[in-house]
Amino acid sequence: MRWIWIDTFLEFHSGKSARAVKNLSLAEDYFAEHFPGYPVMPGPLILEGLAQTGGILVGEANDFREKVVLAKIPTARFHREVLAGEQMTYAVDILTLRAEGASVAGKVFVGEELVAEAEIFFAHLDQARSQQIFGDHNFVFSGELKHLLGLARAQATPARSASEG
Amino acid sequence: MPTQEEIYSKVSATLVEALNVDEDEITPESTLQGDLGAESIDFLDIVFRLEREFGIKIPRGELFPESIFQGDPEFVQDGRVTEKGLAELKARMPFADMEQFEQNPEVSHISDLFTVDLITRYIQGKLETSKN
The missing domain is CATH 1.10.1200.10 (ACP-like)
Incomplete structure (x- = not known):
């Protein structure tokens, strides 16, 4: 299964905040089971999208040198269900960013309506130790996430004018 | 303040x-x-x-502190913190209340500080x- 829970970034302010979009299509597999005839986006997947938005924001702040892993979700609140056909906006602000890790405040909107919010805590896997275990390869920012990273980076560059494209 | x-x-x-x-x-x-x-x-x-x-x-x-003693035998012997280890703890954590710990300084009790x-x-x- 493809494990990418953001469609695109709307805004990306390096080291500060990001906004991303996730469109919910009835064609997505999990809707068949969750639930038949009543397609609700599972709460944990909403959090995963929020964590991917926040994780990329945190990773980009250190030029993707750190292995950013989701360590803890201290609080999460779901205000209403989100259904197939809706579009979610993930808005994430960095609360703290340090060598050891980072925490972010995330909000999920459908249109103007706040549907969920969570605080997410990321750890930077200790470089020395993770190199022993995983080698140099950054297993967090690889594969599908990498394509999104390119997008995030491009959007982090200010004033990309139409004439360049 | x-x-x-x-x-x-x-x-x-x-x-x-x-x-x-x-x-x-x-x-x-x-x-x-x-x-x-x-x-x-x-x-x-x-x-x-x-x-x-x-x-x-x-x-x-x-x-x-992440690791104060790092297995140094000067600081820890037989699972107990030595005099020198206690001094090190006090220096690193002047804000810790060591009184009770000093009576029975087992390494496993450090987390209770x-x-x-x-x-x-x-x-x-x-x-x-x-x-x-």
Whole structure:
């Protein structure tokens, strides 16, 4: 299964905040089971999208040198269900960013309506130790996430004018 | 400069958020790991929250040292902290209340030094230094 829970970034302010979009299509597999005839986006997947938005924001702040892993979700609140056909906006602000890790405040909107919010805590896997275990390869920012990273980076560059494209 | 009581109540509110415990579970003597169920990642979370709450900088390893003794036999022998080890602990954590620990300094009891009171004293010291 493809494990990418953001469609695109709307805004990306390096080291500060990001906004991303996730469109919910009835064609997505999990809707068949969750639930038949009543397609609700599972709460944990909403959090995963929020964590991917926040994780990329945190990773980009250190030029993707750190292995950013989701360590803890201290609080999460779901205000209403989100259904197939809706579009979610993930808005994430960095609360703290340090060598050891980072925490972010995330909000999920459908249109103007706040549907969920969570605080997410990321750890930077200790470089020395993770190199022993995983080698140099950054297993967090690889594969599908990498394509999104390119997008995030491009959007982090200010004033990309139409004439360049 | 906030009073000790004000600092304690902010520390306590911080722990409610970080550890998802009820406020009435928290006493000044509560140990973070034993009584309040803190795990390793929670210590970093607590540090981040204290920094935001009190507007201070807490350098890595200052409030929660990661490994003080590193298996050094001068500091630890037969699972007990030596005199030299105790001196090292006091130097690294002047804000810790060592009295009870010194009576039976087993390494496995070190985590009991980390109480709500210890954080309160640390913050108090930090705020006093930054004021001067």
